[in-house]
Amino acid sequence: MSENTLYDKVWERHKVTTLPNGQDQLFIGLHLVHEVTSPQAFSMLEERGMDVTFPDQTFATTDHIAPTTPSGRERPLEDDAAEKMLSALERNVDEAGLTFFGLGSGKQGITHVVAPELGLSQPGMTVACGDSHTATHGAFGAIGVGIGTSQIRDVFATGCIAADKQQVRRINVEGTLGAGVFAKDIILQIIKELGVDGGVGHVYEYGGPTIDRLDMEGRLAICNMSIEGGARAGYINPDETTFDYLRSREYAPTGAAWDVALEHWNAISSDADARYDDEVTIDVDDIAPLVTWGINPGQVVEITEPVPDSAEMTARTEREAAEQAYSHMDVEPGQTMEGYPVDVAFLGTCTNGRVTDFREAAAILQGRSVAESVRALAVPGSQTVKTRCEAEGLDKTFIDAGFEWREAGCSMCLAMNGDELEGEEVCASSSNRNFVGRQGSKEGRTVLMSPAMVAAAAVRGSLTDVRRMDRGEPVQQDADVTGEEAAD
Amino acid sequence: MSEQRIAQVGGTAVPIPGDDVDTDQILPARFLKEVTFERMNEYLFYDARRDEDGALGAHPIDSYEGASIAVVNSNFGCGSSREHAPQAMMRWGIDGIVGESYAEIFRDNCKSLGIPAVTTDHEAVEALQRWIEQHPTGEVHIDVREATVEYGETTLDVEIDHAMREALLDGIWDTTQLMYSNLSKVERTATNLPYVGGFDSAD
Numbered sequence: 001m002s003e004n005t006l007y008d009k010v011w012e013r014h015k016v017t018t019l020p021n022g023q024d025q026l027f028i029g030l031h032l033v034h035e036v037t038s039p040q041a042f043s044m045l046e047e048r049g050m051d052v053t054f055p056d057q058t059f060a061t062t063d064h065i066a067p068t069t070p071s072g073r074e075r076p077l078e079d080d081a082a083e084k085m086l087s088a089l090e091r092n093v094d095e096a097g098l099t100f101f102g103l104g105s106g107k108q109g110i111t112h113v114v115a116p117e118l119g120l121s122q123p124g125m126t127v128a129c130g131d132s133h134t135a136t137h138g139a140f141g142a143i144g145v146g147i148g149t150s151q152i153r154d155v156f157a158t159g160c161i162a163a164d165k166q167q168v169r170r171i172n173v174e175g176t177l178g179a180g181v182f183a184k185d186i187i188l189q190i191i192k193e194l195g196v197d198g199g200v201g202h203v204y205e206y207g208g209p210t211i212d213r214l215d216m217e218g219r220l221a222i223c224n225m226s227i228e229g230g231a232r233a234g235y236i237n238p239d240e241t242t243f244d245y246l247r248s249r250e251y252a253p254t255g256a257a258w259d260v261a262l263e264h265w266n267a268i269s270s271d272a273d274a275r276y277d278d279e280v281t282i283d284v285d286d287i288a289p290l291v292t293w294g295i296n297p298g299q300v301v302e303i304t305e306p307v308p309d310s311a312e313m314t315a316r317t318e319r320e321a322a323e324q325a326y327s328h329m330d331v332e333p334g335q336t337m338e339g340y341p342v343d344v345a346f347l348g349t350c351t352n353g354r355v356t357d358f359r360e361a362a363a364i365l366q367g368r369s370v371a372e373s374v375r376a377l378a379v380p381g382s383q384t385v386k387t388r389c390e391a392e393g394l395d396k397t398f399i400d401a402g403f404e405w406r407e408a409g410c411s412m413c414l415a416m417n418g419d420e421l422e423g424e425e426v427c428a429s430s431s432n433r434n435f436v437g438r439q440g441s442k443e444g445r446t447v448l449m450s451p452a453m454v455a456a457a458a459v460r461g462s463l464t465d466v467r468r469m470d471r472g473e474p475v476q477q478d479a480d481v482t483g484e485e486a487a488d
Numbered sequence: 489m490s491e492q493r494i495a496q497v498g499g500t501a502v503p504i505p506g507d508d509v510d511t512d513q514i515l516p517a518r519f520l521k522e523v524t525f526e527r528m529n530e531y532l533f534y535d536a537r538r539d540e541d542g543a544l545g546a547h548p549i550d551s552y553e554g555a556s557i558a559v560v561n562s563n564f565g566c567g568s569s570r571e572h573a574p575q576a577m578m579r580w581g582i583d584g585i586v587g588e589s590y591a592e593i594f595r596d597n598c599k600s601l602g603i604p605a606v607t608t609d610h611e612a613v614e615a616l617q618r619w620i621e622q623h624p625t626g627e628v629h630i631d632v633r634e635a636t637v638e639y640g641e642t643t644l645d646v647e648i649d650h651a652m653r654e655a656l657l658d659g660i661w662d663t664t665q666l667m668y669s670n671l672s673k674v675e676r677t678a679t680n681l682p683y684v685g686g687f688d689s690a691d
Contacts, residue, residue, distance in 0.1 A: 014681070015677070016667075017673055019667070023655075027522060029683060037569070040524060040571075050668070150597065150600030150601060158664065159678065161665065162651075253686060264682050289563055412567075416517050418568065435513070436535075437513065437516055
């Protein structure tokens with residue numbers, strides 16, 4: 001068993017008691033709520049005559065069904081089902097007295113973009129949300145877990161979940177990223193090496209020199225996709241980068257409380273002599289940009305590397321998955337993904353919908369145009385991200401290049417809001433899942449990659465190595481990503 | 489709230505072959521746009537069940553109507569946290585699952601719903617899937633207490649997660665009331681967490 005890791009310390013501090021079935025009752029310090037997985041939980045609560053016990057630890061927004069065109073957001077929403085979900089959420093949060101970042105709040109967006117940028121997600125917390133990408137908040141040195149609706153009911157009623165402690169796998173990431181290679185490529189490389197179910201039963205602790213050098217938005221992208229590697233949670237020990245990001249954010253502590261917080265945050269990190277259940281090293285020195293070639297996030301190649309041949313795969317499961325993928329994606333083993341034609345370019349999501357993501361994509365789009373055959377969408381992860389990008393003039397770069405500059409939400413990541421693929425369209429996507437049907441068409445095809453690679457594919461109309469494209473001057477240089485405006 | 493103890497489930501079975509069957513296949517996202525779980529059974533494997541012209545028939549779900557036990561392969565239920573996926577299976581008629589392995593959130597959701605999800609190795613799962621194909625009206629029984637699966641003349645030893653087994657046998661798979669009874673302890677834990685009080689330095 002692991003000892004003295006951040007995970008052990010956070011678990012110990014949040015453990016209420018051991019339940020008769022051997023699970024621990026774990027207190028949840030931050031509960032994030034959205035419209036899709038919560039209405040049934042609110043109904044269950046009502047049936048039992050129970051209330052939300054810790055309303056101050058609970059925050060809600062709307063993301064999955066949020067329309068991304070200005071006219072689409074007029075109420076009532078055009079889609080009856082979406083309107084019903086949003087109204088139910090509004091009624092529920094009102095009755096329970098929860099803070100709600102609604103469409104008109106200026107702070108609405110994807111839960112996993114909103115909570116970090118408002119300073120709600122902090123080191124040493126437990127975070128739960130009815131969404132598997134709750135692992136994202138681990139970037140702060142928190143333990144974020146995705147939960148089902150019955151567990152949401154548990155958190156509403158008791159502030160707790162019943163949980164089994166997992167094993168901790170330390171993932172040391174070493175090597176220097178070249179130009180055109182990003183945090184997204186690191187997590188795709190990790191899933192490529194450890195597999196889509198490699199993390200089952202584990203929490204991932206990401207560390208090492210390459211992780212230490214990443215900014216918070218890169219760290220968020222990495223922790224976000226822990227679940228794609230099978231790990232329910234993934235985290236990074238907090239450091240100066242974390243603290244600098246948090247300082248002066250709306251919900252971050254201030255004054256004397258900040259100093260108290262720092263002390264706690266420093267104490268929560270894994271000790272130098274911490275014991276892990278498992279340790280692996282991933283070398284990302286000189287990796288090329290990565291893209292998926294198949295129908296799960298572990299089917300990944302460097303853009304310069306041929307699609308693997310199922311005949312050379314030893315594991316039966318891997319072979320079968322590859323054969324399904326060749327047929328769905330219409331790819332041939334032995335070929336690279338370079339030149340694979342693209343119909344749609346999609347930028348955004350809880351993985352890559354933050355300001356730095358749009359900056360990197362804009363740097364590629366500067367002075368270029370989206371290929372005529374490509375439909376291109378840029379969907380900020382939150383209204384805060386959108387405002388910030390617009391303040392930098394990034395929206396103009398996207399619009400001039402031929403992108404649609406949309407309103408905040410989950411959008412085409414899972415196609416619940418009307419933004420979706422049609423027929424066999426291929427989407428170059430900065431999202432996190434390439435499952436069949438995920439983007440709204442069962443024949444549709446998703447290729448996962450970094451935002452810069454999405455921009456490059458949009459321009460060329462096919463997958464291309466972004467390193468071969470000159471990078472335009474960033475519109476506005478600004479070392480501090482989103483720090484100072486957070487106090488607005 | 490007292491709940492049903494679940495020691496045994498069984499009936500005819502449906503093989504759902506394939507590894508990494510994700511929640512987007514089990515319950516496509518566009519059907520999440522409902523505020524209740526009531527109709528989820530209608531959307532189970534919605535896309536996978538239909539051919540290009542929208543005709544049903546190719547998926548085992550349609551050939552094994554009335555089945556109570558699903559037999560699946562590895563990493564079943566990976567992807568999103570949507571409880572809609574096991575809800576859809578349960579409302580379609582599934583009372584228990586035998587598989588090689590499950591994604592964790594999916595397994596937790598099964599536990600919340602009182603659906604035993606047991607595991608065994610690949611060979612045993614394949615043998616069971618073949619047996620069902622040959623005996624579509626044959627019954628498969630999961631014994632939670634003994635951790636066995638019985639079909640035909642065969643009794644298989646299977647694994648069942650300890651917490652799930654205890655919760656099902658004790659009838660406390662719905663943990664809300666149980667955890668609520670510890671509320672004073674919860675409040676103590678919360679008070680001891682510096683961030684819950686906003687890092688009030690007076691603590």
